[in-house]
Amino acid sequence: MTEQRAAKFGIGQVVKHSLFEFRGVVFDVDPKFANTDEWWQAIPESVRPEKDQPFYHLLAVNGESAYVAYASEGNLSPDETGKPLEHPQVGLLFERFCEGRYVPKSRLSN
Template sequence: MVKARFYIGQLIEHNLFGYRGVVVGVDSCFNHTDSWYESVAKSRPPKDKPWYHVLVDESDYVTYVAERNLRTSLEDRQIDHPLLGHYFDRFDGSRYLPRQGLH
């Protein structure tokens, strides 16, 4: 089993596109369709490494990103996304704390 580098509630940044976000789900390996991978994952990240479900800051977009395309955000400011309250109870100043039952 591959250990994930990021965790639910962690603030991240995308290496290529520069957007900030928060992790809301972690898959130990790619867990989407082959057709999605072929059409969206243009850089062909490895399928056998962790992938993350991410709420994108200042949008209503939820994305699916390979671990190699993410880094820890250097900013601790909160993100703006309409689904934050669905996943998290609060922000502790550096990370979001998941709602009960979503860990």
């Protein structure tokens, strides 16, 4: 059994991708790869990340569009711009942008 490492980035943190030109805000974390083999095989082998690392679900934006991305920890770094994202779904998951990160909406619990 392989040991899982702790995620480097947290919910609400803004990150940037090192290979593809986009910024994103983390809204969920998988401790290791949890997508489909089809998705995995679609990544060119030369840039395909290892599966045994945290993967992040991101609300992402680039110069042309807003979308949801799934990215490995090794391809992400903190975004140092301090600027919010222009993504239409940010308001669904986060209350506000404060001091360079998003504050998740409070969830009702039983």
